[in-house]
Amino acid sequence: MxxxxxxxxxxxxxxxxxxxxxxxxxxxxxxxxxxxxxxxxxxxxxxxxxxxxxxxxxxxxxxxxxxxxxxxxxxxxxxxxxxxxxxxxxxxxxxxxxxxxxxxxxxxxxxxxxxxxxxxxxxxxxxxxxxxxxxxxxxxxxxxxxxxxxxxxxxxxxxxxxxxxxxxxxxxxxxxxxxxxxxxxxxxxxxxxxxxxxxxxxxxxxxxxxxAGTTQSPFEATKRLRQDAIAFQPRKRPGLSAEKAQQLMQQSSQGSKQHSFYDHTQHARLPNRQECWFCLSTPTVEMHLISQCTLRDGSIGNEAYLAIPKGPIVPDHALIVPIQHTASMTTISAAARAEVNQFKAALTAYVYMEAFHNEGTKYKVDFTPLPDGAEIEASEYLLVECPSPPTRLLHTVHGKHYMQFGRDAVAALLNMPRRGNWKRTTSLSSILVSVFAVCLLCQAVLFRNIFSAVADLQHDDDHRAHLRSVAAAATWSDLVEAGIDNSTSHSTRASSQNTTEPTGPSGSASKSIDALLPFNSNASVSLASVVEPTTTSNYAPLSSAAASPSSSLHPWTVADVSFDRVMDADTRGVFVSKFASAPRGIVMCMHTRMVPMGVSLIQELRALGNIDPVQVFYCLPNELSSTDVTLLTGLGNVEVVDLCSVLVTSRVFADHGVASRFQNFWLKPLALVFSPFPNVLLVDVDTIFLHDPALLWTSSPVVDTGTLFFHDRVLDFSQFLNQDVGPDDGQTFIQVFFDTFPYAAVNLTRPAAISDTMRRSMVWNKHTAHEQDSSVVLIDKTRAGPHVLETLWYLVTVKRFQDQITFSWGDKEAFWLAFELAGIPYAFSPWNCGVVSLPDDAALHPTTLCGSLAQYWPDLNKNDVFFVNGNAVVNVYRLGDGRHTDWAARAASLVAAIPKLVTPRHTRHPTSQNRQGLDQTCLLGEGATDIPPAFQDIAERRIRRGQAIEDRAAKNDSMWVNTVHDLGQLHTLKLVRQRC
The missing domain is CATH 3.60.21 (Purple Acid Phosphatase; chain A, domain 2)
Structure with missing residues (x-):
């Protein structure tokens, strides 16, 4: 001792x-x-x-x-x-x-x-x-x-x-x-x-x-959130009011954990554990809620236990609760997950629901397991699991999360809507009841009616009554008929699936989610099925002509898929571009909340003298309305393409559930490959150009290699490409990535060595988690060749679903990685990125700026800022709370906060200074200089044009009503898009 x-x-x-x-x-x-x-x-x-x-x-x-x-x-x-x-x-x-x-x-x-x-x-x-x-x-x-x-x-x-x-x-x-x-x-x-x-x-x-009381490692929990990412797709909150725009910028400049202009994983600090009724180690734990039923050696196991909710819906309502205080199933250990599934197996006749909210207190299973063999992505979600036929419904929540929706739905189905509010069910007699009693039988088609009904709602206050009416009006057979035979037909729905009708509550046939939930062109987010992964190769063709259900995880499990088929999709009558013969063009990806920025960007490009044709790509009709399309095409020399629907119709993607996994920024690499332009300038719509981007085609990197990539910040943390993957040898993910990549899958032979560009990079030398800022990408596809394009497609459609560690946030790194893997030369700008200022930067830390990314001319002999990736600077539109937004006030606050400083041009180097609480968006000690005066004028024009679109929409809401639901906080936004 x-x-x-x-x-x-x-x-x-x-x-x-x-x-x-x-x-x-x-x-x-x-x-x-x-x-x-x-x-x-x-x-x-x-x-x-x-x-x-x-x-x-x-x-x-x-x-x-x-x-x-x-x-x-x-x-x-x-x-x-x-x-x-x-x-x-x-x-x-x-x-x-x-x-x-x-x-x-x-x-x-x-x-x-x-x-x-x-x-x-x-x-x-x-x-x-x-x-x-x-x-x-x-x-x-x-x-x-x-x-x-x-x-x-x-x-x-x-x-x-x-x-x-x-x-x-x-x-x-x-x-x-x-x-x-x-x-x-x-x-x-x-x-x-x-x-x-x-x-x-x-x-x-x-x-x-x-x-007793031992928790999971907090560092493993943090790491799991980083790796799952959707890796953590950066959170897109439903927007702030106009008067809070200035406050948002100030908070970001002060390193606020809750608001930042740079998309990064955010961890909310948990509330006081003493407020948690289900933490066994807290004085306030209510032991009478914990079941004494036996599961092997008792209901309180090593990792989880069974309890009765404080406000049960029915006497046999049960909770499965991990002992560790955690926020979701994605952060618990494998042992805890296994024990949760043991409890789940003992309650197989129940409906399992899981709701994960980033800022939630303690995670619990409220009829809630995760599916075996498939990790739930670490964004907010609702998962419903029904036993007969075995069905799982997954809804990813992109806006404000109404956490009680699942409970309200079950209460309505049981014709007990008042019990949607747990506080009305907390009498002692309703708590001290047996956990195992009459089993609650469920069919997925019941929930199909609940979910599809949401799209018709116009007010939050209506939804409980509406759910109640849906449940009360239908018998079992009525609901089965309504779910299968009377469902609405949609022109964009994939071809019919081979499914079997259920015979009743005991039917064992399993339906894919598309059979129960036809693709809804009015819904903001489609539901995708969660199923066991297939053992078939992700890339090899299948013999069957029908899509496998597992294609929602592995999109290439469809008939006769080859990369040549992808490249030929626009020549088989599905889609023919009007720009098929154009030598070069600009490609953008857009959804409805980006339309004001997209319109103002195209207008500004024309004002700068750019005459290149523009293709706007989106993924499925819920991303852009017909009015959005009309507004964009009315600008002239613009083509708008629903790429995902084209790929579904072409059978490149199995169905709309598969296609929906490529919405938002994941569509960008697909758009670059699919576009008919031999020379593609891929641009984010929040990019603020100070010069005509056509000039970039004459820059040295493009002349030398046919490519131009720009650098992201040097982010000094172990994540993504810089993630440690071996505890002993110090190898990072990027170093292992090239050794383990399946070159044969894309018809490549492994290069003899990495390129000099890679060898000199910050990411290879373990100084950063990110190498590329993908807000502007230039690629000559003819010089790149088919191997690069096929590798790019494979990275986005296959590799990102296979690896436990994702290589980036979204599309960021896919472009240069494709060139490196194929052994084709590529080039970055010789300069590191800069950033523009936030309102208080000059007063708080005059040599450190913390705003949006800025990029300089990619030539050695030019010292001008070329563009700013400025969502926080020009985006007047955020998904609001359904009430009228004062667009003029929102725009005025943005104009007042237009950056006046920018980081001086400098080369890329490791970050050596202690951040002292400053956010990763900040470039520490790199100095500050005046931003060109033209930037102020261009930024204000972009803001005013975006304001004009929204302001005119708000004054005439009869032209277009877009019903938006984010599964919970339901919003009806009456917005009009009309040409500015």
Missing amino acids: VKVLLSGDVGGNWDALHARVEKLHTSAHGPFDVVLCAGFSDVSANAIRAWPLPVYVLGGLGDQPKNTSTNLHVVSENSVHTISGLHVAFLADPEAVQSFRSALTAQPVDLLITTDYPQGFDQLVSVEQIPSSLQRSIAEAVEMAVPRYHIAATHGLFYQRLPYVTTHGATRRVTRFIGLGQVGVSPDKDKKWMHALNLDVFSSSASVEIP
Whole structure:
């Protein structure tokens, strides 16, 4: 047994530390073997004195002695020491994480000593006292070391986190985190600065005991959110009111976690755990809600338990609750997921529903499992699972999430609409009931009527009554008939599926979601089925002419699919472009909320003298209305194409459920491949050009290689291409990617070596998670050749569904990766990206700007800003709350906030400065200079044109009514699109 004293920040209070150590060492609790000091210690203030036992402190880098003759040891380098049989790791330099990795050995780490708390340590618990500006590098060190104890200081308080478990190789390790106060500052218990431990020397053969209340590793939870991403598709909130636009920009400049102009994963801090009724470790847990029914060794297992809701809908309403305090099924461990599924198997006659909300409190299964073999993407969603026939309905929520929709639907189906509000069902008699009673039988067709009815709603206040009427009016057979025989026909629906009619409640036939939910051209988001993945090759043709249901996960499981077929899709009578003979053109992808920016961009291009033809692509009729199409084509020399419907009709995609997975930015690579232009300028509609983009075709990168890509920010974190994929060898995802890519699938042979462009890149050298900003992409497809285009198509339609780690947010990296994999030369701009200013940047940090991306001329002899990727600058339209929006006020606030500064032109280099709480959007210390005056005029014109479109729409709502539903908060937006 090794007896250890732990201390917080010593600072200069050596006398207080010495007195306390001597007292404890000679007390009945002693003697102790070692003192370990976390936090900051001013060794220069220490007088020469004798210490009765070894004392280890963290010191500065290189300017302090390694040890003294007084038994005081100063650790100034990242290292691991063996002390009384314990392996103690010291992180003296948090910025040098790689040196820390090198210092680690095969021996497990008993204690890790750091100066500060790690970023993300509070992901699964509630900690209000600790500042949010913590260091990611310390979190990385913790993930590398997986210590038994992690000791930190700096924040002047005493804090012990609940233990957490980490899977490390084939073993599981439990880590306890302790934060200590400052030496001698206060005797208060909440500022305790010394702590004692009795530790056994760790034996690798000993079994690991997981104590009660242990959570999942907060760092694994954070990592899972990054990897799943839809990886985390960047959250698109339903917009702010006009008067809050200025506030949004100010919050972003101050590093707000909730609002940022750069799309990145956001983690909401969880509410106080004491508010959670279902956390077993909190004083407020209501034990009478927990079922005592037996599941193997009892209803409270190692990872989950069965409980009765505080407000049950029916007496046999049950909840399956993971013991760890987590937000969704996507963040729990494999063991917890397996145990949830054990409970689910015991309740097979129930309807399972799952709703995941990013800002939710504690995740629970409210009749809710995840499907085996298919991960739910980490965006907000509702999942409904019905047992007979086995059916799953998945709805991805893109706007404000009405979390009670599933409960309201079930209550309406049971003809008990008042129980949609759980507070009306909380009597003691309704709570203390048996969990296992009469089974609730369900058919997916019942929910088909509920979901399709949503599209007809006009007001939030109506939806409960409407759901009630749908459920009350239908018998079982009526609903089956309504769901199958009387469903509305849509011209864009894929060819009929081979399905079998159910015979009643006990029918076992399984229907795909398209058979039950015909594609709804009025719906804002289509529902896609969640099914088990097929074992058939994703790319090889299938012998059957019918699409496999698994095509919703793997879009290439359709008949006779080849890349030649994709390229020939527009020559087989499905679609013929009016620009088929144009040598070059501009390609944009758009949905309805982008229309004002898209229209103003095309108008501005013409004002800059650009005469190139423009193709606007969208994915399925719910992305653009017929009025949107009319508005865009009326601009002249513009063609609008529903690419997804073309590919479904051509049988390149199996059905609309498959096609819907390519909405938004995922459509961009497909549009580039499908466009008839040999030379494509792919442009995001929020791009603000200061010059005619046709000039880019004469730039050196395009002349030399036929390509031009622009750099994204250097983002110094381990994610996407820079994600660590091996705990021992330090390889990142991009380095493994080229070794494991299936070259034969795209008719390639593996290149002998990576290109010099790749070898010099920041991402290859582990300095950034992103390499490319895809707001503007130029590609000469003739020079690129079919191998590049086929590889690009494969990356987006196959590879992104196969890999557990996605290579980017959306389309960002797909373009240059296709060239690198095919061994075809490509070129980036020689300059790093800049950013424009936010309103308060100059006052708060004059050499650091935090706004939207800016890109310079891609030639060495020109020093002008060429464009700004400025959604936050010019986008007057956000999905609102259904009420009239004061577009003039919104526009005025944007005009007032038009950036006036831009980062000076500079080359790309690693980020070396501590962010000190600033967001990843900020370019630290790169300086600021005046943005060209023309930018102010162009940006204001773009804003005013967008305002004019929306303002005229608001004054004449009889032309077009677009009913929008986001499954929950239902909005009817009466908007008109008319030519500006």
